[in-house]
Amino acid sequence: MAKTEHYEPTTDCQVLHPDIVDYVRERLPDTNVSLNLANLFKLFADQTRIRLLQCLLTHEMCVCDIAVTLGVTKSAVSHHLHALKLSNIVRFRREGQVIFYSLADEHVEKIVSMGLEHLLEPFS
Amino acid sequence: MAKTEHYEPTTDCQVLHPDIVDYVRERLPDTNVSLNLANLFKLFADQTRIRLLQCLLTHEMCVCDIAVTLGVTKSAVSHHLHALKLSNIVRFRREGQVIFYSLADEHVEKIVSMGLEHLLEPFS
DNA sequence: CCTATAGTTGAAAAATTGTTCAACTAAGCA
DNA sequence: TGCTTAGTTGAACAATTTTTCAACTATAGG
Numbered sequence: 001m002a003k004t005e006h007y008e009p010t011t012d013c014q015v016l017h018p019d020i021v022d023y024v025r026e027r028l029p030d031t032n033v034s035l036n037l038a039n040l041f042k043l044f045a046d047q048t049r050i051r052l053l054q055c056l057l058t059h060e061m062c063v064c065d066i067a068v069t070l071g072v073t074k075s076a077v078s079h080h081l082h083a084l085k086l087s088n089i090v091r092f093r094r095e096g097q098v099i100f101y102s103l104a105d106e107h108v109e110k111i112v113s114m115g116l117e118h119l120l121e122p123f124s
Numbered sequence: 125m126a127k128t129e130h131y132e133p134t135t136d137c138q139v140l141h142p143d144i145v146d147y148v149r150e151r152l153p154d155t156n157v158s159l160n161l162a163n164l165f166k167l168f169a170d171q172t173r174i175r176l177l178q179c180l181l182t183h184e185m186c187v188c189d190i191a192v193t194l195g196v197t198k199s200a201v202s203h204h205l206h207a208l209k210l211s212n213i214v215r216f217r218r219e220g221q222v223i224f225y226s227l228a229d230e231h232v233e234k235i236v237s238m239g240l241e242h243l244l245e246p247f248s
Numbered sequence: 249c250c251t252a253t254a255g256t257t258g259a260a261a262a263a264t265t266g267t268t269c270a271a272c273t274a275a276g277c278a
Numbered sequence: 279t280g281c282t283t284a285g286t287t288g289a290a291c292a293a294t295t296t297t298t299c300a301a302c303t304a305t306a307g308g
Binding site for chain 3: 203222
């Protein structure tokens with residue numbers, strides 16, 4: 001099942017270390033895990049969205065206030081919030097015409113902190 | 125300096141809560157922080173690159189072995205490794221013609237773990 | 249009911265990113 | 279020196295993503 005011979009030939013080279021390849025393949029998580037992880041990190045992979053999250057890290061905000069603070073249209077903000085909402089990264093409450101957005105949990109803070117830690121480390 | 129009136133008018137709406145906007149703006153990190161954070165998370169925002177990192181999380185590997193394991197060309201792998209190298213996420217050692225890549229530090233593991241934690245949490 | 253404003257939506261346009269291709273460099277070996 | 283293979287590189291192409299635009303919904307107030 002972990003044999004090296006029947007891999008998809010979508011590549012342009014040969015296995016050089018069959019034992020390593022088999023060892024790694026046996027431990028490689030399911031494809032949908034990497035897909036979900038990549039999709040999650042995509043939400044943090046845009047400067048405007050990072051700044052939006054940094055805003056919400058400080059205080060809950062409505063769409064207009066976010067738009068002015070970041071210097072983008074409220075449509076752009078709304079699209080970003082929609083994506084963040086789908087992945088349970090932000091939540092909202094309505095107060096009349098105004099909708100206040102805030103962070104859904106402490107994961108955003110943790111993920112951003114990990115990123116900052118890497119950026120600030122000595123050997124970078 | 126934190127007054128609400130002289131924001132860039134790149135947006136299409138008015139500030140609704142000037143006190144919140146000022147409060148948030150005073151605490152918003154510098155723009156280059158968000159840029160560097162976004163650029164870092166971009167490296168985790170692609171399924172192939174996540175799988176590549178998952179490989180290296182298990183064992184150091186050479187370009188060919190990674191290419192076969194992931195089912196992509198060695199050129200694609202090389203481009204990904206180049207980007208990861210620039211951000212000090214992977215390092216390498218040469219052994220004859222073969223170059224073995226491995227993770228530069230424990231941040232990858234931490235960042236990926238945070239992502240997994242969010243994906244597996246009850247309210248998502 | 250009419251108007252005004254906050255926010256959403258889908259599609260098109262603009263910008264960015266990932267992969268491939270072909271030519272290249274570097275190392276090993278005869 | 280000449281051949282083979284591992285890996286890199288840049289440019290072109292393909293795919294994806296972000297922003298904008300215009301039309302839309304929902305709520306408030308007169």
